Amino acid sequence: xxxxxxxxxxxxxxxxxxxxxxxxxxxxxxxxxxxxxxxxxxxxxxxxxxxxxxxxxxxxxxxxxxxxxxxxxxxxxxxxxxxxxxxxxxxxxxxxxxxxxxxxxxxxxxxxxxxxxxxxxxxxxxxxxxxxxxxxxxxxxxxxxxxxxxxxxxxxxxxxxxxxxxxxxxxxxxxxxxxxxxxxxxxxxxxxxxxxxxxxxxxxxxxxxxxxxxxxxxxxxxxxxxxxxxxxxxxxxxxxxxx
Numbered sequence: 680x681x682x683x684x685x686x687x688x689x690x691x692x693x694x695x696x697x698x699x700x701x702x703x704x705x706x707x708x709x710x711x712x713x714x715x716x717x718x719x720x721x722x723x724x725x726x727x728x729x730x731x732x733x734x735x736x737x738x739x740x741x742x743x744x745x746x747x748x749x750x751x752x753x754x755x756x757x758x759x760x761x762x763x764x765x766x767x768x769x770x771x772x773x774x775x776x777x778x779x780x781x782x783x784x785x786x787x788x789x790x791x792x793x794x795x796x797x798x799x800x801x802x803x804x805x806x807x808x809x810x811x812x813x814x815x816x817x818x819x820x821x822x823x824x825x826x827x828x829x830x831x832x833x834x835x836x837x838x839x840x841x842x843x844x845x846x847x848x849x850x851x852x853x854x855x856x857x858x859x860x861x862x863x864x865x866x867x868x869x870x871x872x873x874x875x876x877x878x879x880x881x882x883x884x885x886x887x888x889x890x891x892x893x894x895x896x897x898x899x900x901x902x903x904x905x906x907x908x909x910x911x912x913x914x915x916x917x918x919x920x921x922x
Contacts, residue, residue, distance in 0.1 A: 685726035686746045691715050693738035703733035706754045710819040712782050719822045720875065721746040722753050753875065760817035760873035781807040782820050803841040804850070811853035812862065816869035823875045824849035828867075830883040830892060836918045837882075844882055844912075856888035860895055867899035871907060878908045885915050 687709070696714040703709075708723035709716055709730060716738065718724050726749065728741040783805055806820040811828075814821070827848040834840040834852075851870075853863060870876065881896055883889035893911055900907060913921045 680748050681745050682748050683743065683745050684748070685728070685741055685743050686721060686724050687718055687726070687728065687730065688740055688742045688744075689716050689718060690738045690740070693736045694734075695736055695738075697735065699733045699735065700730045700739060703730035705729065707758055708754075712819055717819075719819050722748065722750040722875070723757060725749045725754075753873075756873040757817060757822075760869055780815065780818060783807075803846040806849060809850050809852050811851045811866055812858065814851050814866075814870075816866060817873060820849050821870055821874040821876065823877060825878045826851065826870075826876050826880070828852070828879060828881045828892065828896060830854060830889045832884050832889075833882050833914055836884060836916060837914050837920075838918055844880065848880070853892075854888075855891035855895055860891060863895045864898045864902060867896060868902035871899055871903035871905050876907050878910070880910045880912065882912045882914060885913055885921055889913075 689709075694715045696711055696716065698711050698716070700709050700716050701711060704724075706723050706725055708718050708720070708725075710719050711717075712719075716734075724746075726741065731739050731741065733739075783802075806818070808814055810831075825848045827844055827850040829840075829844070829850060829852045831852045831854050833844075837843070851867075855863070879896060881892055883892045896909065900909070911922075915921050
């Protein structure tokens with residue numbers, strides 16, 4: 680629900696990405712993304728302005744505008760997810776380089792977005808990592824995202840994967856046959872419970888082992904206790920959409 684209230688505004692021209700404001704926000708509403716401080720979602724910002732004095736560049740200010748109401752329960756879930764993630768995979772350094780988190784300009788509208796995906800053109804991928812086992816449950820790029828969950832054979836079989844499925848979405852990929860299905864359920868339940876996912880699109884292959892992905896997602900939704908719009912797409916071995 681939108682309400683008129685006080686909320687933090689960040690001037691990206693002044694922000695140098697130092698990160699001093701991040702620990703100053705007890706709610707975790709501010710994160711460094713693409714080298715700039717950003718309020719990841721209005722509902723996480725309580726509008727009290729405790730972070731204002733932490734910015735050496737004066738890039739933060741308190742304004743009044745229409746915004747989503749502050750959601751204390753969502754903040755608690757996000758902080759729990761962040762704590763769990765810190766105990767497992769480092770967010771921005773250390774550990775295996777394959778798990779080191781990065782964000783990129785995503786395809787879609789806006790000056791920072793890639794306007795069009797064409798063969799041989801720019802990638803629509805907006806973040807790294809992408810494997811379900813490696814993506815932190817509290818990753819900023821998952822917050823309020825449209826989420827694509829794909830079997831890892833799909834991008835090989837379907838030639839227009841970026842343009843037709845990935846554009847404008849966060850993505851997590853994996854194999855329900857060779858990986859630990861219960862670990863997938865647990866990870867996705869954390870994501871669904873704490874990240875405010877807006878929609879889920881599952882893209883799998885026609886082979887029987889891929890059918891398990893839908894069951895994993897449904898169990899994760901049940902465990903998380905949330906309802907999120909969920910669409911399933913099946914691809915043939917020759918790269919055709921079957922349903």
